[in-house]
Amino acid sequence: MPTSIVPSSLPGGTARGHYATIPSPQDPYHYQVGFNNRFASEALPGTLPLGRNTPQRCKYDLFSEQLNGTAFISSRATLQHAWFYRIRPSVVHRPLMKLEKYADLEGNFSSANPKVEYAPFGNVWNDFSLPEESAKVDFVQGLKTVCGHGEATSREGLAIHVYLANTSMTNKAFCNNDGDMMIVPQQGRLDIQTEFGRMMVRPGEIAVIQAGIRFRVSLPDGPIRGYIQEIFGSHYELPELGPIGSNGMALPRDFETPVASFDIDISSWQIVYKLAGQLYTCTQDHTPFDVVAWHGNYAPYKYCLERFINSATVDREQSDPSIYCVLLAKSKVPGVNLTEFLVFTEKWAVTNDTFRPPYYHRNVNTEIMGMVYGEWYGTSHPLEPGGLSYEPALMPHGESIEKWREATTAKLEAQRVSKDSIAFMFHIHPHVAVTEYALKRCPNMYVAPVDMWDNIQGGFLDHLERIDEDLKAAGLPALGLESSLKTNGKHVKGEGEEETTTNGVKIAVENGPK
Missing domain, CATH: 2.60.120.10 (Jelly Rolls)
Incomplete structure (x- = not known):
């Protein structure tokens, strides 16, 4: 069994005097708060190097490793990255192998793809069915793409998925290289372990896990169901407040980011990567969740929608x-x-x-x-x-x-x-x-009824007498159609050239200042 090391001497493993959330019966974890902050978190005191990112030798012989979410030459305001200090670097794994294509997973929404359809009609789906009890389906296996736009390799577009699962990911991690995933739980909590630390996410909350971050999902409440919006090549931001001013909408301080925690585990693990909607896998002889300390602003977070x-x-x-x-x-x-x-x-x-x-x-x-x-x-x-x-x-x-x-x-x-x-x-x-x-x-x-809009009849023609009075008061010729409409099927052509049909009566009106 793995040994999990979590901070204990200070709340949430943060520096002395810094704020961290308090665990609850629904959520046993600590979090740092704020949106797009440059956080720093260590599970063991003194493991974050000071004044540099890559010292010649890290404390406890940890390995330094950077994860970039934006290009090196991005502006300082948009730059997103994180530094890890981990027991083993991420390169330590066996060769990658391509998995059999998941029929229900898509990453290409080109009109040339025969497995997607651009159509002008709406659709409604009732609740998506959970997996049968006899079928063990984890979070990755339960991903199903509903719709999308663009294509993952162009880094422009998005995909909407649902997830339907009934078993936890054991010694298995997932890494989505296509884009950032916003997870919206609908049934059951998700206990999400990431390289940055742990998050418990319930219905009523959302979680965002950026591209390239490895994570696994456990099911403390049994089967889970929910939604995912995956964006290619972009990152989520808070909207501008405009005339609302300083306060309102989603407050930055209500976003919660994990604190560092790590496992010591030398058992066999499977890592599943997603690229262009296709899954690849490799194995390694240790846990991917061995980050002792980290700092940066490219980190997963969650938010409570009720706030x-x-x-x-x-x-x-x-x-x-x-x-x-x-x-x-x-x-x-x-x-x-x-x-x-x-x-x-x-x-x-x-x-x-x-x-x-x-x-x-x-x-x-x-x-x-x-x-x-x-x-x-x-x-x-x-x-x-x-x-x-x-x-x-x-x-x-x-x-x-x-x-x-x-x-x-x-x-x-x-x-x-x-x-x-x-x-x-x-x-x-x-x-x-x-x-x-x-x-x-x-x-x-x-399946919507074909006649669902048939009973919408405008009340305009019930006011023809008043319309004529208003037109006369404005110095305009009256429509004079009230008596004509009483005889269904009689065709009347008024002033103008175009004709419309109402209750079997052809009416054309071109009224305006003479």
């Missing part, structure tokens, strides 16, 4: 959904984000004379929504915890006519919305392709 501070309109009108943005990743186009991660938590709705549900819209971004827990208040389609919905870019969507009638006639009072619920959205700028797995091999796909 998100909502900012919204408190008088009238709706705010854009960007006010719900927790993290974003920039694209190569200035001013355009590759993706934004939005969260919808419990909050007050207080606006007056405002249509409060999401309005009918056609969005330049693709919207992919998931539910962590609770009930979704939308009515155009179901959204179950553990399920997903996909609305492609520029295609129309919105609420049912029943919800519209309710929202346009209700007495508006302050109300608590999203009570005991967390939903989220991956708000993705480019067009997104859906995989063969999601379209053809998912038994949980929701």
